[in-house]
Every structure is written in structure tokens, then in C-alpha cells.
Amino acid sequence: MRIKLWASSAGLITLMLLIASSLLQPVSYALTPTPSIPTPLPRVYSQAEIHHLRTLIEERYGIGFSYPTEWNAANASEVMWFTDGLHQILEALDIATYYLYIYGEPDEDVTPIEYFRQHFDRAHIEIDRTRAITGNFAGNTLPRYANSQVIGYTIQLTGLGMDNPYTLVHELGHVLDGLLEDAPHLAFVAELGGEWTTDRWIPGEGYTGNEAMFPRAVGGPNEDFADTFGQMLVGNLSPEVVAVRYDFMREYLPIWLTAIQALPETTAAG
Numbered sequence: 552m553r554i555k556l557w558a559s560s561a562g563l564i565t566l567m568l569l570i571a572s573s574l575l576q577p578v579s580y581a582l583t584p585t586p587s588i589p590t591p592l593p594r595v596y597s598q599a600e601i602h603h604l605r606t607l608i609e610e611r612y613g614i615g616f617s618y619p620t621e622w623n624a625a626n627a628s629e630v631m632w633f634t635d636g637l638h639q640i641l642e643a644l645d646i647a648t649y650y651l652y653i654y655g656e657p658d659e660d661v662t663p664i665e666y667f668r669q670h671f672d673r674a675h676i677e678i679d680r681t682r683a684i685t686g687n688f689a690g691n692t693l694p695r696y697a698n699s700q701v702i703g704y705t706i707q708l709t710g711l712g713m714d715n716p717y718t719l720v721h722e723l724g725h726v727l728d729g730l731l732e733d734a735p736h737l738a739f740v741a742e743l744g745g746e747w748t749t750d751r752w753i754p755g756e757g758y759t760g761n762e763a764m765f766p767r768a769v770g771g772p773n774e775d776f777a778d779t780f781g782q783m784l785v786g787n788l789s790p791e792v793v794a795v796r797y798d799f800m801r802e803y804l805p806i807w808l809t810a811i812q813a814l815p816e817t818t819a820a821g
């Protein structure tokens with residue numbers, strides 16, 4: 552029942568957004584500055600720089616670190632690993648923020664970083680660097696609880712997960728799905744299909760031939776969704792590349808973002 556209500560109000564909101572965006576387009580072209588993805592910082596390898604990068608990520612994106620001491624490098628190779636990993640985390644957030652702003656419906660006076668934080672600050676995300684995750688995955692998202700309430704999300708990343716922007720952005724898809732109590736991945740299944748066999752999920756429309764693009768999609772409908780979110784928010788989907796999933800994300804992403812902004816602050820707030 553909750554889902555049906557969601558779907559009908561979602562359709563109405565879409566219609567309103569379409570009308571609003573067609574009315575406002577000439578004005579927004581004149582006033583909204585064109586966003587850009589920040590140029591990656593030069594790489595300096597030292598423990599002081601590791602500390603600086605962690606602080607930068609916390610201050611720019613409001614994303615913390617579960618165990619700050621696990622970023623104290625024990626030797627020169629760890630200095631390189633942690634520094635490169637933090638640069639990759641920063642770059643992943645820079646890219647996702649750019650596309651969130653492009654595909655969302657930001658107010659004209661909001662910067663891309665402010666727009667990112669309007670949605671993800673309330674998730675109280677912490678990153679936990681880890682050596683291995685069960686099932687050989689490069690990333691994993693765990694809700695944090697207090698008094699049976701979700702108070703935040705911890706994103707675990709292995710060395711492999713800090714080697715590309717995609718892994719972290721896929722995990723942000725799980726965070727968005729969690730904030731909205733699975734409504735995004737349920738809408739994804741309702742629109743694009745997919746089916747459980749006895750032992751695995753057969754991904755929905757747009758998957759065939761895209762196993763490399765959607766590497767976790769056979770893991771279940773929520774993974775199928777997170778893969779699609781991840782590829783969309785690193786800029787790999789377009790009208791030419793997996794159009795059916797691109798179209799789905801263009802339609803629903805602004806609706807989800809509006810819904811997150813409307814959540815009471817107590818939801819997933821510490």
C-alpha cells in the first residue's frame with residue numbers, strides 16, 4: 552500500500568517538475584553557473600597529507616571516518632596506499648556531486664557541494680577502511696543503529712574499493728535507498744523488472760550485455776539498483792548507453808532527492 556501511494560504521488564511530482572522545469576529553463580540558463588568537476592589535487596605522500604585529505608573530505612562532504620587511527624600508516628607502502636585511496640574517495644565524491652547536481656533539481660543559489668549535503672548530511676556517513684569484506688566485495692554499506700533506529704551508515708571499502716570512483720558511488724546508492732526505506736529499488740523493480748531464481752536474481756531491463764557495467768546486479772534487486780545508481784552518478788549512463796536505465800534514473804532521481812529533503816531531520820540523524 553505504501554508503495555502504491557508512493558507511485559501515484561511520484562507521478563504527480565514528476566509532472567509538476569516537468570512543467571516547472573520547462574517554465575524556468577530560460578531563466579536558469581541565465582543564472583545557474585555551469586558546474587565542473589574539481590581538478591584532482593597534486594599527490595603528496597606523507598602521513599601529514601593523509602590527515603589533511605581526511606579533514607578535507609570531512610569538511611567538504613560531511614563524510615567522516617569510523618576509526619581515524621586505521622589511517623596511521625605503518626610504513627612507506629601504507630603511506631602510498633592510504634594517500635592514493637583518499638584521493639580516490641575525494642574524486643569519487645567530486646564526480647558524484649557533479650552528476651547529482653546535473654540530474655537533480657537544485658535551487659539556483661545552491662552550489663553542487665551544498666546540494667550533495669542537502670541530501671547526504673542526514674545519512675551521517677562514515678568510511679571504514681578494511682582489508683577484506685565477506686564475499687570478496689570491494690565495498691559494503693552497513694546501517695548504524697541506536698535504540699533500534701538507524702542513526703547513520705558506515706561504508707566499508709577495501710583497497711580495491713578505493714581504487715576506482717565506482718565502488719563508493721555504488722555504496723551511495725545503498726545509502727539513498729536506505730534513507731527512503733527501499734522505495735528507490737522497489738520502483739526500479741516495478742519499472743524495469745527482474746526475477747528471482749532459486750539462487751540468484753536475474754537483473755531487469757538493460758542488463759543483457761552489460762555484466763561489466765553492472766557487476767553486482769545478480770546479487771539481488773537492491774544490488775541491481777545500486778549498480779545503476781553508481782554508473783549514472785559517475786557519468787557512464789546516457790541516452791546512447793543503456794537508455795532504459797538512464798531514462799529511469801532521469802525520471803526518478805529528482806523525485807527521490809525531493810523526498811529526502813522532505814524527511815524529518817530525526818530520520819537517520821544522530
Ligand SMILES: [Zn+2]
Pocket residue numbers: 721722725767773774777
Ligand atoms: Zn552493493
